[in-house]
Amino acid sequence: MQQLNRTTAQITHTRPTKVIQFGEGNFLRGFVDWIIDLLNEKTDFNGAVEIIQPLDKGIYQLLNQQDGLYHLVLEGIQEGQTVQENRLITCVNHALSPYRDYEQYLQLGENPDLEFVISNTTEAGIAFDPADTGFETTPNSFPGKLTALLYRRFTHFAGASDKALTIIPCELIEKNGENLRDTVLQFAEHWHLPADFVGWIQNDTIFCNTLVDRIVPGFPKDTIQEIQQSLGFEDNLVVKAEPFHLWVIEAPASVAKAFPTEKAGLQVKFVEDLTPYRTRKVRILNGAHTTLVPVAYLQGLRTVREAVEDEKAGQFIREAIFEEIIPTLDLSAEELNQFANDVMERFQNPFIRHELLSIALNSVSKYKVRVLPSVLEFQKRTGQLPQRLLHSLAALLLFYKGEYNGEPIPLNDTPEVLDSFAAAWQKSSPEETVQAVLANQEFWGTNLTQVPGLAAAVTSELHQLQKQEAAKVVQNG
Numbered sequence: 001m002q003q004l005n006r007t008t009a010q011i012t013h014t015r016p017t018k019v020i021q022f023g024e025g026n027f028l029r030g031f032v033d034w035i036i037d038l039l040n041e042k043t044d045f046n047g048a049v050e051i052i053q054p055l056d057k058g059i060y061q062l063l064n065q066q067d068g069l070y071h072l073v074l075e076g077i078q079e080g081q082t083v084q085e086n087r088l089i090t091c092v093n094h095a096l097s098p099y100r101d102y103e104q105y106l107q108l109g110e111n112p113d114l115e116f117v118i119s120n121t122t123e124a125g126i127a128f129d130p131a132d133t134g135f136e137t138t139p140n141s142f143p144g145k146l147t148a149l150l151y152r153r154f155t156h157f158a159g160a161s162d163k164a165l166t167i168i169p170c171e172l173i174e175k176n177g178e179n180l181r182d183t184v185l186q187f188a189e190h191w192h193l194p195a196d197f198v199g200w201i202q203n204d205t206i207f208c209n210t211l212v213d214r215i216v217p218g219f220p221k222d223t224i225q226e227i228q229q230s231l232g233f234e235d236n237l238v239v240k241a242e243p244f245h246l247w248v249i250e251a252p253a254s255v256a257k258a259f260p261t262e263k264a265g266l267q268v269k270f271v272e273d274l275t276p277y278r279t280r281k282v283r284i285l286n287g288a289h290t291t292l293v294p295v296a297y298l299q300g301l302r303t304v305r306e307a308v309e310d311e312k313a314g315q316f317i318r319e320a321i322f323e324e325i326i327p328t329l330d331l332s333a334e335e336l337n338q339f340a341n342d343v344m345e346r347f348q349n350p351f352i353r354h355e356l357l358s359i360a361l362n363s364v365s366k367y368k369v370r371v372l373p374s375v376l377e378f379q380k381r382t383g384q385l386p387q388r389l390l391h392s393l394a395a396l397l398l399f400y401k402g403e404y405n406g407e408p409i410p411l412n413d414t415p416e417v418l419d420s421f422a423a424a425w426q427k428s429s430p431e432e433t434v435q436a437v438l439a440n441q442e443f444w445g446t447n448l449t450q451v452p453g454l455a456a457a458v459t460s461e462l463h464q465l466q467k468q469e470a471a472k473v474v475q476n477g
């Protein structure tokens, strides 16, 4: 089978780099790059992407070996019809790691064609890190890296306002654009950058709040042989995703003009206020994902589809959505039910293997953003605690023990989170473990032991789960 590169794929065009993209990979490659490819094909956008791989996981090397090319496989059922589509994505020019070549990274800021920065660095990615004390060496945090790049651009173009960029973050946190701008400004202050730079960020640089929606499980390891056979290429970066897509962006009209997605027939909505879209999607879809993960995983299930189709886990997640999440939202019941039913259908996409463990990445910050608001709102509105959402929180605690039923659980979170859980599990009783975790304001943004009844409810759910575990160990033993 032939290697995939520009020669073998007969790609002759070169486009100017208009977009810099920060993120680990799958989502941006399965969503944003697909959109840019369609813009290139259907409009006069004519722009390429430079990918920044902040975690230096090596994907950037694979991408460069393939000259930035890879295939996107879209598969799913839409309105009762099976959709199956392969597309060679050609908009990526190059990828680089700022840890390997920091100067080359900063020089990207000097490119006059550059217009957009798009990011997806998970819910924990947009955060100020005082440990980034300057930009002489590569800052660790994403906003630190971005500030260094923006400052290079600012000095190179002597603060020209027409060279300011549009920043479009895709992280699923509230007001992602405003948050990112504030974090960049925090770095400007921390690094004592000049006031005219601060003015350029505040007045000329556009930070958009956005909301994205597409399920992108990424590399299809289970069916890759088959896919490569049908593509006729050895492609090590195939991305698989569902056909559904929605991108809601709060931006001035100039951005909609420069990013002409409507002309390309895409579901990208430029709106004044994306709050209703965000609340609906993050609480229902992402909330269900994150609620489901520890519960289903401890039950021995491994993918979203398996979990939704399992009698027990399926019923659990349906009840969590319809009885505990939807009642906390203010949109019309009809619209919410419709959205939730569609989500359940998307979760059952027969073509996609969405690993629970991939959603489990950074589950604590995900629970805080996606599920905790429903827990607190439910309590406020009904005076009761949402039993299923708290069952999931108890399962999350157990999940973070890193071992269940004699089997290790591969945890993927920040060292701070992992250390805190390790310390909490050293406590002498489950009650104390629950207390220690729930009181951790770094995790939840608030002390959850102060919510009446919450710690007791989580402890009781934890006891149940541990009883089941003990029964299983006896059974297996």
Ligand code: CS2
Pocket: 212, 213, 214, 215, 216, 285, 286, 289, 290, 358, 359, 360, 366
């Ligand atoms: C998922 C999301 O991995 C995760 O945390 O919940 O990536 C989810 O698939 C997308 O947000 C769907 O739009």
